[in-house]
Amino acid sequence: MKKNVVSRILALGLTAVMTVGLAACGGGSSAQSTAAQSTAAAGTASVSEVSEASSAAASVSDKSAESAAESTSSEPVEISYCNFNASGGNEEILNKMYEAFHKENPNITVNIETIGYDDYFTQMQTRVAGGTAPDCYELNIENFASYSNKGVLAPITGIDTANINETALKAFQVKGTQYGLPGDFSNVVLIYNKDLFDKAGVSYPTNDWTWDDAIAAAKKIRALGDDYWGIFAPTTYNEFFKEAAQYGGSLLNEDKTEFTINTDANKKAAEMMIGKVTDSHVQPSETDLAGMGDSDLFESGRLGMVVTGIWMFSTFKDACSFQWDCAVEPGGTEKATHFFSNALVINASADADKQAAAATWINWLASSDESAKMRIEASWNLPAINNQDILSAYLEQTPPDNRQAVFDSLDYLVTPPIIEDYSQMSDIINGKLGEAASGKITPDEALEQAQKECTEKITLK
Amino acid sequence: MRTKKKNERIGAALFMLPSFAGMIVFSLLPILISIVISLTDWNGLEKLDFSAIAGSFVGFKNYAEILGGGEFWSVLGHTLYFIILYIPLVFLASLLIAEILFKAKKGAGAFRVIYYIPVLTSWVAASLIWKWVLSPQYGVVNQILAAIGIAGPNWLTDELWAMPAIVLASVWKDMGFYGLFLLSGLNGIDNTYYEAARIDGAGKIKLFFSITLPLLSPSLFFCLIMSLINAFQLFPQVMIMTGGGPNGATQVMVERIYTYGFSYFKMGYASAYSWLLFILIFILTLVQLKGQKAWVHYES
Numbered sequence: 001m002k003k004n005v006v007s008r009i010l011a012l013g014l015t016a017v018m019t020v021g022l023a024a025c026g027g028g029s030s031a032q033s034t035a036a037q038s039t040a041a042a043g044t045a046s047v048s049e050v051s052e053a054s055s056a057a058a059s060v061s062d063k064s065a066e067s068a069a070e071s072t073s074s075e076p077v078e079i080s081y082c083n084f085n086a087s088g089g090n091e092e093i094l095n096k097m098y099e100a101f102h103k104e105n106p107n108i109t110v111n112i113e114t115i116g117y118d119d120y121f122t123q124m125q126t127r128v129a130g131g132t133a134p135d136c137y138e139l140n141i142e143n144f145a146s147y148s149n150k151g152v153l154a155p156i157t158g159i160d161t162a163n164i165n166e167t168a169l170k171a172f173q174v175k176g177t178q179y180g181l182p183g184d185f186s187n188v189v190l191i192y193n194k195d196l197f198d199k200a201g202v203s204y205p206t207n208d209w210t211w212d213d214a215i216a217a218a219k220k221i222r223a224l225g226d227d228y229w230g231i232f233a234p235t236t237y238n239e240f241f242k243e244a245a246q247y248g249g250s251l252l253n254e255d256k257t258e259f260t261i262n263t264d265a266n267k268k269a270a271e272m273m274i275g276k277v278t279d280s281h282v283q284p285s286e287t288d289l290a291g292m293g294d295s296d297l298f299e300s301g302r303l304g305m306v307v308t309g310i311w312m313f314s315t316f317k318d319a320c321s322f323q324w325d326c327a328v329e330p331g332g333t334e335k336a337t338h339f340f341s342n343a344l345v346i347n348a349s350a351d352a353d354k355q356a357a358a359a360t361w362i363n364w365l366a367s368s369d370e371s372a373k374m375r376i377e378a379s380w381n382l383p384a385i386n387n388q389d390i391l392s393a394y395l396e397q398t399p400p401d402n403r404q405a406v407f408d409s410l411d412y413l414v415t416p417p418i419i420e421d422y423s424q425m426s427d428i429i430n431g432k433l434g435e436a437a438s439g440k441i442t443p444d445e446a447l448e449q450a451q452k453e454c455t456e457k458i459t460l461k
Numbered sequence: 462m463r464t465k466k467k468n469e470r471i472g473a474a475l476f477m478l479p480s481f482a483g484m485i486v487f488s489l490l491p492i493l494i495s496i497v498i499s500l501t502d503w504n505g506l507e508k509l510d511f512s513a514i515a516g517s518f519v520g521f522k523n524y525a526e527i528l529g530g531g532e533f534w535s536v537l538g539h540t541l542y543f544i545i546l547y548i549p550l551v552f553l554a555s556l557l558i559a560e561i562l563f564k565a566k567k568g569a570g571a572f573r574v575i576y577y578i579p580v581l582t583s584w585v586a587a588s589l590i591w592k593w594v595l596s597p598q599y600g601v602v603n604q605i606l607a608a609i610g611i612a613g614p615n616w617l618t619d620e621l622w623a624m625p626a627i628v629l630a631s632v633w634k635d636m637g638f639y640g641l642f643l644l645s646g647l648n649g650i651d652n653t654y655y656e657a658a659r660i661d662g663a664g665k666i667k668l669f670f671s672i673t674l675p676l677l678s679p680s681l682f683f684c685l686i687m688s689l690i691n692a693f694q695l696f697p698q699v700m701i702m703t704g705g706g707p708n709g710a711t712q713v714m715v716e717r718i719y720t721y722g723f724s725y726f727k728m729g730y731a732s733a734y735s736w737l738l739f740i741l742i743f744i745l746t747l748v749q750l751k752g753q754k755a756w757v758h759y760e761s
């Protein structure tokens with residue numbers, strides 16, 4: 001009898017554990033491979049952590065009394081830095097930048113890790129939660145707000161940020177404390193096909209254009225034939241908060257305590273943005289594009305104007321067989337332009353000396369003359385610096401000829417309305433705008449529904 | 462004698478210990494911890510220690526919010542839509558493969574490999590390729606349809622056709638897996654049944670429905686349970702091919718769990734979601750187990 005009970009318990013336990021294992025297997029090999037990738041990434045991080053721990057243990061006892069500002073001493077420090085911006089072709093340049101940095105600061109060794117954008121945030125979140133995050137790393141704007149609100153970022157002190165552009169700096173300040181440095185910046189301009197404009201007999205866009213001007217030109221280009229499209233500006237959340245600003249509207253009120261998505265100004269912006277697709281048909285819908293990307297459409301020479309990022313300059317240079325140029329994007333009742341920047345942040349649970357070294361590294365990366373020059377030469381976005389001489393090297397590269405528009409756009413820049421639940425808010429609004437763009441609901445209804453859903457699901461502090 | 466058996470048991474337990482230890486630490490323990498997390502408001506980013514858990518404890522609030530909101534039910538609807546399309550198709554396809562491989566004389570080995578290769582590929586790689594195959598402009602599927610005069614839909618960007626597209630890719634990937642199970646089931650059917658039935662004058666169709674299917678039912682039952690459990694956990698294809706779109710048409714349970722946990726920093730909410738999914742699958746499997754008396758014939 002006893003034997004039966006024991007073997008039954010063992011059998012039950014074995015089945016339970018095996019079913020659990022089976023269920024984990026049933027989840028699919030991709031879950032395991034991404035898990036393997038993140039464990040591998042965490043593995044490399046923990047290897048460097050182990051070596052850092054031993055050197056940190058030696059230097060911590062010396063440094064415990066020193067303030068962060070004083071610990072730029074000659075004690076060798078090893079820190080880890082993780083980023084996504086360099087992935088996909090710029091790893092070499094980042095390494096060259098590090099070599100230049102290391103020449104100036106031979107006591108600071110930086111172990112650089114570059115991970116692709118798609119996998120980056122999942123693994124970073126896991127690492128931060130598990131306590132194995134790198135000493136400094138990169139975040140995009142949305143995640144910056146979430147991370148800084150949850151207290152996992154260290155305030156950046158003890159460095160000279162005079163070289164850095166004020167607006168870019170402000171974007172990464174929370175309640176007056178600096179939590180990130182702008183690693184680079186990029187923005188969005190109106191890029192247009194000069195040959196198509198000539199064909200349609202329309203004069204080129206100027207910096208003063210409004211959406212009315214743009215749509216009028218788009219209609220003339222669309223009239224060239226069924227295959228031709230006048231303009232493309234995305235109908236997504238990312239485009240919408242900017243176009244709302246162009247009509248004097250905004251998604252949140254001044255102190256970000258309330259959603260103001262369904263205001264009249266916003267509705268006007270949404271009607272213009274979506275009307276290009278659903279009413280005047282100068283912009284192709286998802287169905288019309290049939291899987292083709294907007295930049296592909298522009299490169300094929302069948303799109304008159306495209307509102308897209310300056311990072312497309314080098315791609316268009318190689319792929320476009322026609323003349324093209326750029327201008328500040330059209331405005332509504334006022335001008336508003338995008339400003340994209342990635343934050344370089346410091347891990348709040350890193351040791352004091354590592355935090356100091358990390359601050360020196362990211363400040364150098366963001367604002368030193370050498371890194372800025374290297375960045376511009378490699379066309380790897382733009383440094384968010386004040387030094388106009390270095391920035392002017394960017395202007396000398398062509399095409400497009402009117403690169404000055406990139407800097408003119410900075411006069412009207414708006415940053416995204418950052419709140420803690422930024423991802424959720426942008427997904428909700430994106431979804432509603434998508435429904436409006438496919439004609440399921442009107443733009444007004446989209447904004448009303450978005451307002452309702454955001455107020456229900458998201459609590460603003 | 463007793464001591465010898467006791468020693469054997471101890472020896473067996475020690476041998477199994479490493480494997481058990483791994484399963485407990487990497488499977489059982491996280492599962493138990495996730496129950497605790499589902500009762501909190503943890504954001505998935507802050508360090509998880511006792512004070513964090515105590516500070517963010519919210520009881521069953523997450524469960525109430527999920528069940529009370531409309532999203533859970535519409536997402537469940539999408540998942541069921543997938544299942545209703547997927548299960549019959551994958552069974553049909555696997556039965557077909559099993560029958561073909563069963564009857565094949567030459568080249569059976571090579572075909573077995575060919576049908577099984579999709580099963581061995583990673584879902585990530587397969588999804589990326591299917592994304593291209595289903596491209597409205599450049600994809601193979603629409604080009605083949607155009608050749609026979611049909612204008613193919615926009616597949617992954619069309620609200621109506623996105624889920625059927627995912628079903629198509631899933632059936633392609635899984636039919637070899639279940640096909641092989643059913644093949645071994647077919648091989649296990651005693652030939653004497655067929656001989657006796659042929660003597661009685663039964664035709665091919667009668668043979669199939671009266672002998673093959675009933676005697677195959679244990680294998681079919683196993684495949685049904687496995688495919689249902691997997692279908693509820695539909696994830697990699699959705700994330701890569703549609704990302705939950707277009708307009709939320711392909712948002713399924715695990716996609717929502719991932720989004721809430723990793724994009725919206727609501728790990729507590731996501732844990733509650735996954736436990737609700739577990740309860741759902743558990744109940745369904747129980748129902749199947751009870752229901753097998755009706756249609757599954759085990760050879761005594």
